[in-house]
Each structure stands twice: as C-alpha cells, then as structure tokens.
Amino acid sequence: xxxxxxxxxxxxxxxxxxxxxxxxxxxxxxxxxxxxxxxxxxxxxxxxxxxxxxxxxxxxxxxxxxxxxxxxxxxxxxxxxxxxxxxxxxxxxxxxxxxxxxxxxxxxxxxxxxxxxxxxxxxxxxxxxxxxxxxxxxxxxxxxxxxxxxxxxxxxxxxxxxxxxxxxxxxxxxxxxxxxxxxxxxxxxxxxxxxxxxxxxxxxxxxxxxxxxxxxxxxxxxxxxxxxxxxxxxxxxxxxxxxxxxxxxxxxxxxxxxxxxxxxxxxxxxxxxxxxxxxxxxxxxxxxxxxxxxxxxxxxxxxxxxxxxxxxxxxxxxxxxxxxxxxxxxxxxxxxxxxxxxxxxxxxxxxxxxxxxxxxxxxxxxxxxxxxxxxxxxxxxxxxxxxxxxxxxxxxxxxxxxxxxxxxxxxxxxxxxx
RNA sequence: GUGGGCGUAGCUCAGUUGGCAGAGCACCGGACUGUGGCUCCGGCGGUCGGGGGUUCAAAUCCCCUCGCCCACCCCA
Numbered sequence: 001x002x003x004x005x006x007x008x009x010x011x012x013x014x015x016x017x018x019x020x021x022x023x024x025x026x027x028x029x030x031x032x033x034x035x036x037x038x039x040x041x042x043x044x045x046x047x048x049x050x051x052x053x054x055x056x057x058x059x060x061x062x063x064x065x066x067x068x069x070x071x072x073x074x075x076x077x078x079x080x081x082x083x084x085x086x087x088x089x090x091x092x093x094x095x096x097x098x099x100x101x102x103x104x105x106x107x108x109x110x111x112x113x114x115x116x117x118x119x120x121x122x123x124x125x126x127x128x129x130x131x132x133x134x135x136x137x138x139x140x141x142x143x144x145x146x147x148x149x150x151x152x153x154x155x156x157x158x159x160x161x162x163x164x165x166x167x168x169x170x171x172x173x174x175x176x177x178x179x180x181x182x183x184x185x186x187x188x189x190x191x192x193x194x195x196x197x198x199x200x201x202x203x204x205x206x207x208x209x210x211x212x213x214x215x216x217x218x219x220x221x222x223x224x225x226x227x228x229x230x231x232x233x234x235x236x237x238x239x240x241x242x243x244x245x246x247x248x249x250x251x252x253x254x255x256x257x258x259x260x261x262x263x264x265x266x267x268x269x270x271x272x273x274x275x276x277x278x279x280x281x282x283x284x285x286x287x288x289x290x291x292x293x294x295x296x297x298x299x300x301x302x303x304x305x306x307x308x309x310x311x312x313x314x315x316x317x318x319x320x321x322x323x324x325x326x327x328x329x330x331x332x333x334x335x336x337x338x339x340x341x342x343x344x345x346x347x348x349x350x351x352x353x354x355x356x357x358x359x360x361x362x363x364x365x366x367x368x369x370x371x372x373x374x375x376x377x378x379x380x381x382x383x384x385x386x387x388x389x390x391x392x393x394x395x396x397x398x399x400x401x402x403x404x405x406x407x408x409x410x411x412x413x414x415x416x417x418x
Numbered sequence: 419g420u421g422g423g424c425g426u427a428g429c430u431c432a433g434u435u436g437g438c439a440g441a442g443c444a445c446c447g448g449a450c451u452g453u454g455g456c457u458c459c460g461g462c463g464g465u466c467g468g469g470g471g472u473u474c475a476a477a478u479c480c481c482c483u484c485g486c487c488c489a490c491c492c493c494a
Contacts, residue, residue: 003485058492062419080494109494114419116488123494203492257493280494305494332452365447367454372444382452396454 007113007121014322018310019124021321023106025152026126033145035102035128040084042108046074052083052288054259056200063111065121077110080258081127081303082285083292089131090294099132099297106306118277118308126309127282129301134286136236139264139300140244142282143237146268146302147246154314155270158279159247162266163254164234166226168287171262174225175201178216185215205253221252230263237264256281260288268304272312279312280304325417327409328375330357330366332382340381343391343406350410370396376417379409 004010011019027037046066053059065077078084085103088094094101106126113119128145130138143160150158166174178201186194189204193212196203204216223231241248248266256265265283273279282302290296327347331340344356355375357366363380370378380392385403393412394401404412 006485063492111493113492115486119493125494278494303494308494330453362447363452364450364454366452369454371454378453380452384452392453394453399454401453 005121007115009120009122014324015310017321017324018313018318019306021317022153022306022310022313023126026104026106026149029149029152030102030104030128030145033102033141033148035104035145038085038088038103038105039107040081040088040105041078042110043075043077044084044087046076048083048087048292049076049079052086052258052260052292053080057257057259059111059257063113065110065112079109079111081105081107081109081125082129082258082260082288082299082301085127085129085131085301086285086289086292086294086299089297090289090292095132095295095297100130100138101132102128102130104128118273118305118311120307124306125280125303126306127301127303129299131289131299131301132297133300134284134298136233136240136264139233139237139284140240140246142300142302143241143248143266144244144246146280146282146304147244150268153309154317156314157272158268158270159249160241160266160268161251161254162234162238162241162248162264163251164223164226164230165256165262165265165283166222166230167262170222170226170230171202174220174222177225178202178204178219181219182216188215202255205255216253223252233263256283260285260291262286264300266302268302270308270312273308277308278305279308323374324353325376326353326355327413327417328355328357328366328370328373328378330363330378330380332363332380335383336381336386339386343379343381343409346406347409347413352410352413377413 031037046064049064050060055061059079064079067075069075085105089101104127107124108122109125110122112121115121128142130142147160165171179197182189182197182201182204186197189197190212193204204212205219223234238248238250251267254265254267256267261283263284263286265281267281268279269277270279280303282300284298284300286298289299329340329344329347331337340356344354347354361369363382367378376396378394378396380394385391388403390403390405391409392401393404393409395416
C-alpha cells in the first residue's frame with residue numbers, strides 16, 4: 001500500500017473543523033487589526049532563503065527541501081513565510097502603496113527534519129507582518145494582535161518571551177564577547193557547545209545542559225552590549241505591552257533560528273509543549289527587504305505553528321468546535337424517501353443542518369447510530385407521517401417525541417437545539 | 419544527522435521451549451417486521467509492516483528493509 005511521505009500527515013474530520021475555525025479566528029482578528037491576506041508561492045528560488053534566512057542557520061544548512069526543476073533551476077519549498085512576503089513586497093512594488101502595510105498569511109511550510117511530536121516536514125504557519133514602520137508601537141501592536149488571537153482561542157497559559165537582539169553591528173561584537181568569555185571554559189562545555197563556540201556563539205545561551213548554563217550565566221547579556229538605540233526600542237515595546245496588560249517575560253537567553261531578526265525578538269511558549277518547543281515566534285527585520293534588493297523598509301512579524309497550536313488548543317474551544325449538532329432525518333420505507341429528500345433540502349435552506357439517512361437502514365439501526373453519533377434529534381418519516389402530512393420528531397436526550405408539520409421544524413430546531 | 423523503543427483484525431492487545439493466528443472493543447445483522455443506551459446470539463474482518471534466510475514446520479530464530487514513537491540537534 002502507498003503510504004503518505006514521512007513527516008506529512010492527513011488531517012481528517014472532525015479535526016478539519018478545528019483547523020477551519022482556528023483559521024477563521026485568525027482572519028477575523030488580523031483583519032480587524034487592519035491586515036490583509038497575502039498568498040505567495042509554496043516554492044521559491046533557493047537563493048531567496050539562503051540570503052534571507054541565513055547561510056549558517058540550520059534551516060538553510062540541512063532542513064531545506066531543495067530540488068532542480070526541468071530547466072535545472074534550483075527551487076526550494078518554503079521553510080518559513082517572511083522571506084516570500086518580503087520578496088513579493090519588493091517584486092510587486094508594494095512600497096508604492098501607503099505604508100505601513102499589514103499582511104497575514106496562512107499556509108504550509110516545509111522543513112526536512114526527523115519528525116516527532118509537534119514537528120513535521122510539512123506544517124502550517126499563520127503569520128502576520130507589519131511592513132513599513134520601525135516604531136516600538138508597531139512591535140507592540142503586532143504582539144497585541146497575536147495576544148488577541150490567542151485569547152480568542154481561549155488560551156490563558158501561554159507566555160511571550162521577549163529579548164533584544166541588538167542591531168546588526170552589535171551582533172558581531174556580542175558574538176566576540178561571548179567567545180572571549182567562554183573560550184576559557186571550552187574544555188568544560190558539552191560537545192555541541194564547543195562546536196557552537198566556533199560556529200554560532202549565540203546558541204551557547206540556548207543550551208539545556210546544566211553545566212553549560214552555569215558557565216554561560218557569566219556571559220554578558222545581549223542587552224548589555226546592544227546599541228543604546230536598540231535598548232531604547234525594546235524598552236519602548238515593553239512599556240507598551242505593560243500598559244496593555246499583555247503578559248510577557250524578558251528572556252535574555254532567547255535566540256532565534258533565523259538570521260534576519262534584530263532588536264525585538266520573541267517566542268510564544270506553552271507549558272503544554274515542553275521546553276524548547278515554541279508555539280511561534282517572530283521579531284523585527286529592518287534590513288531584510290533592503291538585503292533582498294528592495295528599498296530600505298523596516299518590518300516586524302511573527303509566525304505561529306498551526307499544528308502545534310491545535311495540539312494544545314484549550315479544551316473549551318475544542319469541545320465547542322467539535323460539537324456540531326445536526327438533525328438526523330430517517331425515511332422508513334420506499335414511499336417516504338423522495339419526501340425525505342425534499343424535506344432535507346427545505347430544512348437546510350431554513351438553516352438547519354441535516355443528515356439524511358440514505359442507506360435504508362431500519363428504524364432500530366438508525367436509532368443505534370443516532371445514539372452513537374450523538375445526534376440530538378431524530379426525525380422519522382414513514383408511511384404514517386406521509387399519510388398525515390406530519391413528521392415524528394424525537395429528542396434523544398430525554399426520549400420525548402412529538403408530531404410536527406414540516407414547515408415548523410426549522411423553528412422548533414432553533415428553539416430546542418440551538 | 420545521532421541514540422533508544424515499537425510494528426499481530428478498524429482500535430487496544432494476548433500468542434508458552436518454533437507446532438491449526440486469538441480475545442475484548444468497534445462494525446453489520448437478528449432476538450425486538452417503525453424507536454437508541456442494557457442483555458444475549460450470529461456475522462464481517464488478517465500479505466502477523468515488507469523481503470530474504472534457517473527449519474519437516476516461523477507471528478516466534480537470523481539478516482536486510484519500510485514505517486511509527488521518544489530523546490538529542492534544531493525549530494513552527
């Protein structure tokens with residue numbers, strides 16, 4: 001049998017309802033904050049990601065789905081969303097529109113990784129970008145929109161971790177500073193950290209090995225080395241978040257996996273996901289668009305992992321979404337079938353979700369199924385009903401049963417079920 | 419990419435020193451010819467993940483392979 005490729009998955013009903021509703025809430029919230037949807041290709045020229053995400057990052061280094069097309073062009077399935085948005089922004093001369101522009105996207109991303117819980121080779125992200133504003137106010141608005149989205153889904157236990165990554169020049173100096181301080185302890189560091197010391201000293205701060213954490217605790221915080229301008233910027237963001245009551249935590253060890261972030265960087269974490277597994281993240285990328293050959297336009301954005309979001313969705317939202325009452329319409333006998341179909345159409349038109357029993361199963365079997373599938377109401381139409389022009393309506397919860405004329409059914413449904 | 423665990427019915431699993439592939443649940447039907455949840459009875463359902471090897475005989479032993487899970491790395 002042919003199986004799905006490793007790292008992919010089938011999302012089946014009724015879970016698709018969760019996906020649809022989460023996406024509907026995202027569209028609602030983000031568009032209420034003035035954002036418009038953007039849809040960019042699922043694959044791009046490889047060069048785009050190499051230049052934006054960063055050559056030394058793991059994503060580019062070992063996680064990209066890269067292939068040659070029939071004309072030998074190197075293409076890559078997008079591993080994240082911001083690069084494509086930035087490219088589209090430049091290519092479509094969106095700077096000619098009034099700035100800033102708020103853009104959101106929803107769609108699949110691809111990273112070649114060994115899968116485990118919350119990590120897939122194809123996964124979906126929901127992202128929001130504010131392009132064309134460099135103020136702390138823009139960052140705070142972005143985080144406010146993110147927070148509102150999570151609140152609307154019923155989350156009350158997610159945390160926003162925030163850090164200042166400094167300006168581009170700071171990063172060089174900071175890496176050097178870490179390297180200097182930590183080089184002395186090289187022998188005591190774990191193997192991974194010894195490698196990080198050479199390749200990407202920032203990542204040292206992120207190590208979970210206790211001894212490494214002790215040692216790196218002595219390293220200076222980024223914020224201490226960062227430019228005054230960047231410190232002021234992030235402090236401004238914090239003040240605004242505090243004013244709004246958006247819960248956040250300063251985390252000086254926060255490092256992100258993409259090179260284009262500067263100044264504000266953040267992650268959304270859930271206690272349900274375990275350390276090191278973020279629900280989402282983002283930050284400011286004032287140089288990205290210029291680096292890709294566009295105008296010097298600043299930006300800030302985030303992306304959240306939809307798969308992970310749905311994995312830890314609050315129970316109330318989950319139950320509310322999954323419970324979708326339908327009226328179960330059962331024709332008994334050949335004579336009633338055409339009538340039942342007609343009634344189903346009329347009631348659906350009247351706003352009642354109907355499931356018509358089309359298999360011809362017996363009344364007994366139909367009730368068994370109704371019970372198992374939690375239909376709140378069964379409507380029977382058979383020879384008796386046909387003769388009298390009324391239908392039998394039974395509520396499963398208490399077993400009560402009445403006869404109604406068909407035109408009264410939608411009203412009855414609204415009154416008793418919805 | 420590294421390390422560990424696991425693949426037997428739709429699901430959860432049992433299967434003795436190698437000897438006829440099983441149970442529970444679920445599904446379909448009947449008892450109850452148009453009324454659910456309980457009970458009883460019957461039925462459907464299997465390349466034992468796949469391939470090769472050893473053997474009179476393999477779910478069981480050996481080799482290879484595919485898939486899944488967990489941890490690491492890293493991230494959504």
